[in-house]
Amino acid sequence: MLRMSTLLLRTLREDPADAEVASHRLLVRAGYVRRVAAGIYSWLPLGYRTYRNVEKVIREEMDNAGFQEVHFPSLLPREPYEETNRWHEYGPDLFRLKDRRGxxxxxxxxxxxxxxxxVKGEFSSYKDLPLSIYQIQTKFRDEPRPRSGIIRGREFVMKDSYSFDIDDAGLEASYQRHREAYIKTFNRLGLKFNIVSAMSGAMGGSKSEEFLAPCPTGEDTYVLCEKCGFAANVEAMVTKVAPYNGELPPALEVFDSPNTPTIDSLVDLVNSKFGVTITGADTLKNVLLLADGKAISVLVPGDREVDLKRVGANLVGVQEIRLFEEEDFAKFPGLVKGYVGPQDAAELGITVYADPRIVIGSQWITGANARDKHARYVTHGRDFTVTAFVEAAEVKAGDPCPNCETPVVIDRAIEIGHIFQLGRKYAQALGLTVLDQNGKAQVVTMGSYGIGVSRAVAAIAEQSYDEIGLNWPREIAPAEVHLVAAGKEDAIFDYAAKLAIELELAGLTVLFDDRRDASAGVKFKDAELIGIPYIVIVGKSLAEGKIEFRVRATGSKEEFVAEGAHAEILNAIN
RNA sequence: CGGGGCGUAGCGUAGUGGCUAGCGCGCCUGCUUUGGGAGCAGGAGACCGGGAGUUCGAAUCUCCCCGCCCCGACCA
Known part of the structure; x- marks a missing residue:
């Protein structure tokens, strides 16, 4: 039992000045966490109980799924990370230190x-596989920008699991087992979430899905189809286009276009010059990029921007992408800024990629690769060709769902889990092989699965808080019942103390507000801020043999007979 | 790393060159009060982020450094 009279807790009446997102603001105000440094937080008693409840749910679900818990140190030697080259690849995000010997x-x-x-140290036979192991451990990342309280910290707790299989079919099965365990876990945590397909990105795997908890302050943007449930990372969104089946347009025609460096100015010029009503979507934007130092052109409809993240994620093998700058144009004299078109790319030494919207046969208005000249009827397949299609254009709300063509919405979310099929990268690099039935060494294939444990606390807070405070699901709350003794008579406190014990004996966890020096109003406000799901008030109505029972989430209130109230409360809760 | 903002008591803040740095919350003592963040009285708590400088005089002006927040870049 927690007693408010002695609890290490000071709730704040005002919002902390450095907290903006709700979870951060309320966790600080309600006395759950305190900031130690940027992205580094301490947990106070209420917060740590809440955190531990989240951890418990995750651990139970992992154990239920048959995964075995292990534990590694946080402090690690350089060598293994040297073997996979991550000592270097991880860059400045890695906290590095030296021991006394240097x-x-x-x-x-x-x-x-x-x-x-x-696994390499213990197992060496296919008979030992499959294996899935996990740990719940503190991770350290020197984030370029920690933010949003405990949502993105530099020290945080993660549950990370790894599966080990002899072949791809085994990996797929292990992956599915984790996926199911995650669904159960997040459901128990009371989180609303979407599973979105994601790019494997820097981890170098293949199949990958993220568990996203929708919330307006989330830092991940994703695409959602409200009709069929399709959800995808913006990087993984697939453009749905119909093949061109119109007439072959007239021959390419170059026209004068002085002072027309932008799409808007081009649209205006064409409309007045030719007496038509085109929009930016009828023009072709040629965005020049440097992909690992190589000049490429990306074609998108003029009313869309190029999304560099999407290009980067969809151009296989490319590490770094950036926009052309002035000095880059200088190296390609044939490229006239504002008047670039794909027609002469081959001669100019530029590789051209096109957004899928630039379908073969479609005609565009674009630059003529000469100062003050544009061209119209520029037709894909006749007047220019491209090396490949690549998902390049920004995704907009209202774009058609790749499955059912319903206009999609764009939503924000917190990434609470990520599962992916790592493959053999690490096993290969570190020499993890087992002997197969034929006595032949096989490189093991791995899956990797993470849940942000401390982040989940914040995500749950984000999805459940209201205007008066936190509002936890029962399994997560620091206690199940918040028992308030409101009044001054000893009879009230005596009865409440007895009730607190009875509730605990009945198996409930209780936070007992037994403060004699706080007014009823203060206690009510604190109870609402702290957000324990059931609030029991022993106060003035005790004189008539009654107590009050409230539900935090709904605000509902009812009276119970004080005599034997613990049974009534237990009944109301279960 | 680019852009913006901020640093004054545990928290929120006032104070743009001039008395002993002010207020609210919280904290301590006493009295009163106790169903919606009570009242009165008294009190403790601040090297004004750090350093250097300008000045008769600096929380206030200048420079450097440090820290924190937000947007972006980046990010299982």
Whole structure:
């Protein structure tokens, strides 16, 4: 039992000045967490109980799924990370330190290497597989910008699992087992979530899905079809287009277009010059990029911007992408800024990629690769060709769903889990092989699965809070019942103390507000802010043999007979 | 790393060159009060982020550094 009279807790009447997002603001105000440094937080008693409840749910679901819990240190030697090259690849996000002899160490940002080596050290036969192991461990990442309280910290707790299989079919099965375990876990945590397909990105795997908890302050943007349930990362959104089946347009025609460097000015010029009503969508934008130092042109309809993240995620093997700058134009004298078209790309030494909207046969108004000249009827397949189609244009709300063509919405969310099929990258690098039936060494294939444990606390807060405070699901709350003794008579406190014990004996966890020096109003406000789901008030109505029972989430109130109230409360809760 | 903002008591803040740095919340003592963040009286708590400088005089002006927040870049 927690007693408010002695609890290490000071609720704040005002919002902290450095907290903007609701979870951060309320967790600080309600006395759950305190900031120690940017992206580094301490948990106070109420907060730590809440955190531990989240951890417990996750651990139980992992255990139920048959995954085995292990534990690695946070402080790790350099060598394994050298073998996978991540000592270098991870860059400045890695916290590095030296011991007294000057040897390099790191604070683990993620533990693929250690898991792989652990299995390598113990197992050597296909008969030992499949295996799934996990840990709940503090991770350290020197984020460029920690933000949003405990949603994105530099020190945070993650549950990370890894599966080990002899072949792809085994990996697929392990992946599905984790996917199901995650669904159960997040349902128990009371989180609303969408599973979205994601790009594997820097981790170098294949299949990957993210668990996103929708919330307006989330930092991930994703695409959702409200009709069929399709959900995808913006990077993974697929453009739905119909093939061109119109007439072959007239021959390409170059026209004068002085002072027309932008799409808007081009639209105006064409409309007045030719007496037509085109829009930006009828023009072709040629965006020049440097992909790992190589000049490429990306074609998108003029009313769309190029989304560099999408291009980067969809151009296989490319590490770094950036826009052309002035000095880059200088290296390609044939490219006239504002008047670029795809017609002469081959001669100019530019590789051209097109957004799928630039279908073969479609005609466009675009630059003529000469100062003050544009061209119309520029037709894909006749007047220019492209090396490949690539998802390049920004995704907009209202774009058609790839499955059912319903206009999609764009929503924000917190990433609470990520599962992906890692493949053999780490096993290969660290030499994790097992012997197969034929006595031949096979490289093991791995899956990797993460849940942000501390982040989940914030995500639950974000999805459940209201204007008066936090509002936890029962399984997560720091206690199940918040018992308030409101009044001054000893009879009230005596009865409440007895009720608190009875509730605990009945198996409930109780936060007992037994403060003699706080007014009823203060206690009510605190109870609402702290957000325990059931509030029991022992106060003035005790004189008539009554107590009050409230439900935090709904605000509903009812009176119970004080005599034997614990049974009534238990009944109302279950 | 680019852009913007901020740093004054545990929290929220006032104070743009001039008395001993002010107020609210919280905290301590006493009295009163106790169903919606009570009242009165008294009190403790601040090297005004740090350093250097300008000045008779600096929380206030200048420079450097540090820290924090937001947008972007980046990010299992």
């Amino acid at each position: 040897n390099d160490y790191l604070l683990g940002p993620t533990h693929e290497e250690m898991f792989t080596l652990m």
